[in-house]
Amino acid sequence: MSDSIRYAFDRTAETYDRARRKLIPCFDEFYRAAVDLLPFAREREISVLDLGAGTGLMSAFVAYAYPRARIVMVDISNEMLEQARARFAAGGERFSFEVADYGEGRITGRYDAIISALSVHHLMNEKKQMVYAQAYEALNSDGIFINADQVSAESAELSRLSHERWLARTREIGASEPDVRAALDRMKFDRTATVAEQLEWLREIGFRDVGVAYRNLIFAVYSGIK
Numbered sequence: 001m002s003d004s005i006r007y008a009f010d011r012t013a014e015t016y017d018r019a020r021r022k023l024i025p026c027f028d029e030f031y032r033a034a035v036d037l038l039p040f041a042r043e044r045e046i047s048v049l050d051l052g053a054g055t056g057l058m059s060a061f062v063a064y065a066y067p068r069a070r071i072v073m074v075d076i077s078n079e080m081l082e083q084a085r086a087r088f089a090a091g092g093e094r095f096s097f098e099v100a101d102y103g104e105g106r107i108t109g110r111y112d113a114i115i116s117a118l119s120v121h122h123l124m125n126e127k128k129q130m131v132y133a134q135a136y137e138a139l140n141s142d143g144i145f146i147n148a149d150q151v152s153a154e155s156a157e158l159s160r161l162s163h164e165r166w167l168a169r170t171r172e173i174g175a176s177e178p179d180v181r182a183a184l185d186r187m188k189f190d191r192t193a194t195v196a197e198q199l200e201w202l203r204e205i206g207f208r209d210v211g212v213a214y215r216n217l218i219f220a221v222y223s224g225i226k
Ligand SMILES: C[S@@+](CC[C@H](N)C(=O)[O-])C[C@H]1O[C@@H](n2cnc3c(N)ncnc32)[C@H](O)[C@@H]1O
Pocket: 002, 005, 006, 009, 051, 052, 053, 054, 055, 056, 057, 058, 074, 075, 076, 077, 080, 100, 101, 102, 103, 104, 116, 117, 118, 119, 122
């Protein structure tokens, strides 16, 4: 499974960023909602871990909002991380990169924030819960876990409808057919869960102030504080 995911993202790495705004119709609000959840003063030198960082899109929003943030980007696809390395080339040692499957290993290091965008939904539910628990362990006190991700709706029919609306919307705003087809291909590896069940897992692990900050079509942003 991890090999198929790595292969799917290795193949798309070079063109990934170009297609994003069309494939995520709520792109700005979605990433903005995630960054706005960070409860730290902007001048603080926060330590951040980005799980499934890909080309570094989410990290870039965080780095812009927190100019002194130190960010570790982890991804299973070296090709995707290559794009991130290029994006942050001028940023020096504030940014570091690690090719790894975060669904397999342990999270090492201590962080003020552990963030993820559009990645955890590739894991089976047991692994999602394991990653959330490891994130809890690796966070400093009052640290925050934020997941901006694809989710299931509350029934199969609602999921079908939100997928259909997402597909219509993405074509409406001009996503190219090859990009749509590639996205639908990658979606074969999706293992989405509902927002409600994921909030419950976070609470069970011990996170406080667990909640959903944003939801639109197949996308949601939710978080918890240690
Ligand atoms: C849709 S991209 C999102 C990238 C980035 N976070 C963004 O917002 O654009 C999903 C990324 O998660 C990575 N990924 C999926 N499963 C992973 C795993 N188990 N361990 C590490 N990376 C993983 C993929 O390689 C891919 O780069």
